[in-house]
Amino acid sequence: MDKMIEVNDLSFSFGSGELKNTVLKNVDLTIHAGEIVIMTGPSGSGKTTFLTIIGALRQATEGHVCVIGQQLVNSSEYAKVKIRQQIGYIFQQHNLLKSLTAVQNVAMALEMHPGLSETQRLQRSADMLCSVGLDDRLYYKPDQLSGGQRQRVSIARALVGKPKIVLADEPTASLDKHSGQDAVGVLKKLAKEAGTTILLVTHDYRILDIADRIVELEDGIIK
């Protein structure tokens, strides 16, 4: 199986000198194509930092991080932007654009894909929203949707570009049990259909059952 994410000996710290605060210590992790991996751990264990490094949002300087064949440690801004475009990101808060309808929000992920017409973009976005069960909410703005619906829109947004990897940061944190399980259930179903790799960070133990593998991070060390 292809290695989608390969992390060797990754260390990361905030600040410098006496205020230096090490968050990740010599982390090793390999995730293969199509795998669903959940990373758990208490708050402050460095889960989100780890995720932002994988997502090419944060610059790491020590170790090796290879995502979809691209070395991310000490990489250029251009390389990072390229990687971001191939990754679907689901945030703790839904982070939808308030001024756009559900379908427009999803289509934002397709604007960077050349060669699609406006009609095709909207069609694909609408199809994706149907797959997450929001057929009747296409033209609703985020503040007209419930928390669970919003998170499902953002799942649709993360998946619509057919990314090889989806990174999710506490996707159920602001949802109740039922809608949380609904959302990750949809995520798992669609990911398995498309063979998408998922790295999901959470400390919500109610959703651990969707994972192929569970990794625990504590104080910057994988246990």
Added chain:
Amino acid sequence: MNPYNYFYFPGRLAWRQLVFDKTKLFAAICGVLFACVLVFMQLGFKDSLYNSAASAPLKMNGDLFLMHKQTEAMWRPTRFNRSELMRTLGHPDVASAYPMYLSLAQFKNIETQTKRTLMVYGYDPDADLLAVEAIIEKRTELRLKDTALFDESSRPEFGPMRALLDAGKNSTEINDYKLKIIGLFRLGVSFAADGNVMTSDQNFLRIFSDRRADQIDIGIIKVRPGSDVKKVQADLKSRLNEFVNIFTYDELVQYEKSYWENTAPIGFIFGFGTIMGLVVGMVIVYQILFTDITNHLNEFATLKAMGYKHGYFIRVVFASAFFLAILGFLPGFLMSLGLYRLAESQTFMPMPMTPHKVFTVFLFILSMCASAGLLAMRKLKAASPADMF
């Protein structure tokens, strides 16, 4: 990404974000509108000043004009010898040469008896030195002793002259000299004089008893049809004393305008007002764009995490600035148009809305919004997805 989408996508997002919050959009438009109206009014008053300053020279009926070199503007002339003007008649191409007398004087309001300063023009009525139809028609009556014509565009403080004349009240005083107003004409007021009176040279000398016929303010020369004005001007220049200026019609108008533009501080005052209007407008737009970016920081960071480049957000901010400029300019232009009419009716000075002015103000507003966008842009750097999530 193709070049069309390069601007279309960020432009569309900017537009959707603008129209999403109607209240804020309204406030933003008001800010731009305010700056727009302010600049329009400043430029309007400035142009109106220049135009009205030149309203008398514009009506001057002649080819060449003699003025003392010390005369900076027509409202404050330095006198020179009539003989200087008469010498020009020696040139074969000069058809006629007439003196014009000018002076500021106290005019008594027929109704209220209050006195106010206006400009008195005195010249031979048969010479038609001002190309104003109403004056030319009254040529014969103006030859009579103690008669004058009154400028209807004078400020209303001089009294409702038309109504008074209709009621037969036509007797007033200029410089405490009693005379009759026998008709009306239209010339236009300037910043130097709130009104105008035209009378014959003989009556002028009666009103101003200290003035002498051989001390004149302007000499107006007409050349024979078909002769070259520029050549006559050059010939005369070499013959005349060096203390007189000899102007063509265009030079005279320009000379009068440039006095108000440069010598008088008024040009500076309005220029200053224009700049203040733009600065205030820029601060307002900057504030709006800045809070707008702050409010959308979360969204911008999200888009960044999805792989949008920094340049995209710069284009979003510029597009917002551009839309605000357009949306504020259009109502600002219409409102200014109305205010110009209002100001015209209040100040009795012409305030034309020229295409050139519209274009200038639009460029001002556009660059104002663009620089506000430029200032607000540094807030974009805060949209870092790593720090937000």
